Amino acid sequence: MSDENENRDMLICRCEEVTLGEILDAIDEGFVTVKDVKRATRAGMGLCQGRSCSRTIARIISERTGKSLEEVLPKSYRYPVRPEKMGAALSREGEDESNN
């Protein structure tokens, strides 16, 4: 990790453009799991759904609070786990006999 004070402006969540400073502030306010930080800052709430930044955020929380990665990482995931258009989720390929 680069120097914290120098790099507060550095992005951690690429999608929602959340900075290291915002994440550190959230941790200091008591948001100490990846899910909590997400709720507080929107980090991990963007298009990729935290795929790129969850692990980094977990490490930052762990370094700052001394909690283990296991404690801070999410253990459950919401469906869909891939980015989908709502239409695709609702449109069903129900009568596809050829695949039976």
Place this chain on the structure above:
Amino acid sequence: MNRITDHPILGPLEEAEMVDIIVDGQVMQARKGEMIAAALMANGKNTFRKTVKREEPRGIYCGIGRCTDCVMTVNGIPNVRTCVTEVEEGMVIQTQIGSGEWQ
């Protein structure tokens, strides 16, 4: 062009059918079946979008459809992952500004 035409293991680049894509109003040549991101980088375009808040340029990052950083507006649909979407003849591709707009 950034195409690897000759390769010590993979050999010479096979001839491919070419298709025209329209990128920010400009016609570019792409190999049929390749991913949009590959076609753009072959043509020297590395910036695919500008972000919502900071308006920063972004290009490919993970290259396998996970990070969603390479999204562009394709045929009027925003947020298309260009690293896992194949080019098609006449495809209209636009640098996405912010979260893009349905057209």
Place this chain on the structure above:
Amino acid sequence: MKRLKRDIVVIGSGPAGLCAAIEAARSGAAVLLVDENAKIGGQLFKQIHKFFGSADHRAGVRGIDIGEQLLRQAEELAVEVWLNCEACGIFDEKTVWMVRDKEHSVAVEAQRIIIATGAVENSINFPGWTLPGVMGAGAAQTMINIHRVLPGHRVLMVGSGNVGVIVSYQLLQAGATVAAIVEAAPNLGGYGVHTAKVRRAGVPFYTSHTVKEARGNGHVERAVLVKLDSQWNQVPGSEFEVEVDTICIATGLTPAVELAFGSGCRPFNSPPLGGLVPVHDRMMKSSIDSIYIAGDVSGVEEASTAMEEGRIAGLSAAHSLGTITDQMFAERLEQLQHNVDALRSGMFGQKRREAKDAIVRSYGVER
């Protein structure tokens, strides 16, 4: 909605999933193999280097050639393949919800599910890491070996593990210049053979160094490197610039566990294998009886181990459905486990073997 039914659904068609599907089909199960990409094979076809291992593992054969052989086998065995098909969730431990061609939802009821979703590259953060030109080493590898496009001409590689040195060498083969390889640790991380090839090509290695910053106007133009002390702190004043247009990140992989954990598989923390993984037994069964896992999602290793694990998962899943006799199962399982143990030997392998053993032990204890 009409429900489709299959004996076994395999999610992910990389080395593990492909081998799982083949082994299960060979064992007499009706297999559906799905992959989100337009092409089968996952990351196997960008592995243009020769694999390690014994002759049994086709050591010395390039990943792409192994991939071609596997595709032929899958075809001969009439494995059903759905591409452009994203598995979005698993319900009631049996039903896989998928979206095909980004358009239609399909639910397939499977008696057994094999999750082989692979891994995602880790990132490291430094000011400028979001500039175009900074990318995963895997992204660069896909660009050069699959798409035959150079992502840049002067590359800095961050990380000296196997991925870092192998992709560096492949960038050289593709015609790029690798300006340097930086490694935060005091020692190099990759296999000697791969490291030596890059070194012989004249690429400088900087151990105990990291990237402090990427600079450039709209695109990477240079990287600022900095020395790290024994406490991993940056040494002020030790900065220097390297002119590059591309920075590749090769700092490890994390198992892609969303589907597995979403479906209720119990997690186990295995730092040597990439972090949280679904706990599993030697037969690659997860904590849920109908769900098996294989490959990087079960702990990050190599394509060769992923293939053997895939075969074990496919075999076990098919056997649990009664498609082969106990004796056939036992004989083949022994052979496959022998193969996978052989791949987990030696200085690097031993660590992975111990980490795998810990996962298996945890399965037995808490189940």
